[in-house]
Amino acid sequence: MEGRFDYGLNPKKLGAVSAYLCDPSTVPAEFLLVKSQYQAETARPVERGTLFFQIRQAFPPGEVTAEEANKIGYETAMRWTKGKYQFFVCTHTDKGHIHNHIYYNSMAFDCSRKFHNFIGSSFALRRLSDRVCIEHELSYIQNPKLHSKGRFLHYGQWIGEKPPSAQQRVRLAVIAALEKKPADFAVFLRLMEESGFAVKHGRGGMISFLASGQDKPTRLRASTLGAGFDPEDIRAVIAGERPIPELPQDAPAPPRRVDLVIDIQQRMAQGKGPAYARWAKVYNLKQMAAALQYLREHELADYAALEASTEAAVDRFHKLAGELRDTEAALSKTARLMEATVDYAKTRPVFDGYKATRYSKKYLAQHEAELAAYRAAKAAMNEILDGVKLPKIDTLKKSRRELAEKKKALYAEYRQAQADMRQAVAVKANIDHLLGVTDGRENKAQER
Template identity: 40%
Template sequence: MATTRIMPLHVGKGRTESRAISEIIDYVANPQKTDHGRLITGYECDSRVADAEFMLTKRQYIAATGRVRGADDVIAYHVRQSFCPGEIIPEEANRLGVEFAKRFTKGKHAFIVCTHIDKAHVHNHIIWSSVNLDCDRKFRNFWGSTRAVHRLSDTICIENGYSIVEAPKRRGQSYNKWLGDAAKLSHKEQLRQAIDRALAQKPGNLEELLRLLEQDGFTVHRRGKTISISAEGWGNNVRFDRLGDGYTLDDLLAFLSGQKEHTPRKKTAVQAATPRVNLLVDIQAKLQAGKGAGYARWAKVFNLKQMAQTLNYLSEHGLLDYADLEAKTAEATVRYNALSDQIKAAEKRMAEIAVLRTHIVNYAKTRETYVAYRKAGYSKKFRQEHEEEILLHQTAKEAFNELNVKKLPTVKELQAEYAQLLADKKTAYGEYRQARTAMRELLTVKNNVDRVLTMEQTEPQQKEKDHGQR
């Protein structure tokens, strides 16, 4: 087994905090890599909205401590954990990942463990929040953390009877720097750029194009009508039909024959998202809790900025009337809850289908044995000889009764229903994330407006009270 070093997750260039953390969690929680989410485990957080919960604890930490680091702040930490191919089942790998995360963070940080099965080797992606559960301290990446990660991971493997790397190569640099600057580009992107350079020389046909690629250091492989390209250091060949629009073999032949134009792929510039509105800080409550004058000065500036963003939001969305804001907030909340219920219902049915499909297969396989058992007068000897098959058959029948299945569907029908539910869930989940963002923004804006209105009502009463005391 092997593990990599701890990787701090920063905001990054052109990204907001929420986008930075949601992007990595969307990748590691990919349903296609985690058996439709079955191999995802969350600790002290809901894995479906872990990015939002991590951001919430970070805001609570800032509100409680007043410490803001800025663009170089760490939102979360990421560790990859790999296992020897064929040595461990995915469920066991996920359990070991959870054990590693709990022991390494001492159970004081929320985390998710996503086990990927899309490669030959089963591997975990472990992401934990930089802020602890009490929201008063942050995890600090310490000197020698790489060695500590390896030691703990190896210890857990040995305790559970799995192999470890006996003499791992310790490297303190990133994978990209280790391989060189060329590794920063994917193999496909390197090949696309080479094709662009070759086409700029205006080759007359496909053979000339391939010859130019060979002069550029690439190797051309032919297998029947399939053409693939490789280069030194590449593990696998890359076929033209996997390069995307504009670079497939048909696209290149059309360009070379003058039937269409070739447009080199350009990188799209990432624009920074509009700053989100944050909740106003209750300065008086914080002062009563022991905060000092420095914190009060920071909180006043922070509140002024948040009120400016609140007003901008109200103006941009045409919600200057409080009744409109209230109605819009209620509408967003209803939509969010409806999508959440829809996703939960789909997940529940998908789980039922998975169970039902397993029992239908077991029922079909063991039906003849059970019929023979019944014809034998439920003989004890026959049961002892075929106990496993009989138990599977009886368990399947009990499951059908629990699920209130009157007529058994075919496995093909269940697979079609499961595929449709999965597609609907993916569509709904995209809408769900948008609805959640919209609802949270509206709730924050409404909360800020309510706070200001409450303060305006309280100030005249306080002045009258002070005047009466004089």
């Protein structure tokens, strides 16, 4: 840590420096003090794991001064850490281009948490840095160079491949164990143990795997490892009912949502003060920067393209909403028919007995509830079938299962389409506000 910090604070390279919740002259001791307090309060060891994180942020030659670059680096670090972690920014001027070295502690200043790097963090950090540069009217890399796997080049390639996470190690071990074609689930667990994982059995049959050097076990479930890694999925693979699951691809972090800009004049007329006006101007600037970034990322070069893209997003959302309603109605109808069929089968012998007694009043009094259930089930079946022949129960079960799977898939598409629509409509509304496109009418997409 001291070696890295000495490099950043080297006076021969340093053009400007700033810090948050620490003093650059004593920063190694201050970082370690927070770590010792974290260990004392949580009883969790801090010897293992990352001591600190570093961000490098560079600018084209001649675009900014050292002081301006340092200010931008400080704002980037503050927004990235949300003000919860100590950091300091060293701006170097020893190269042909001015660049920042941003160092921040891996422990929160209030000792409440550790910073865990997440999948897609490089995308999220690049997006944040780009947005800060747009807000300060600076350039940024619009077409980042990609390597063969389709991801952006990042610092990890200069220091070698980053070791896989605990979850990724479990996924790889699960796939390797399944490729050996175990006879049953018990053999699968034994193969996992042989590959170096301790198998933990928790409440409710929950199974977890703990690797050497790992603090917390990783649960075997789809919400943790991804689709296809549930115990039921593993059993289905062993039984030959489905293929071996694939490794999930690292996805970029979702973009920050673009909100509608504030009509400052209208709010001032409602009694808001100068402080609110200053805040609203900064807020509107950030929303416009986000809208500009959205247009560039989606290659919307003119207003007509933006209008068409927004309308397409709105139409796709409503199309999926209608398809989802139809699927839910079909699923409900199938479930009601299955329930009525089961009730009918259970109560039919009672009705046959009632019929055999020539509709005896005494028999009716003894089995009134069963006969009422029979009539209700028969009426429900006639209403649902509407003259169509009753399918077999196995056919109904298969239909219900397929409809449930379709509904689940549609819900995922529906939620994404809803987010895309809201984003597109907000961006278009902001651009309309910027261009003064009102012509006395409400925007059709916004209204919908």
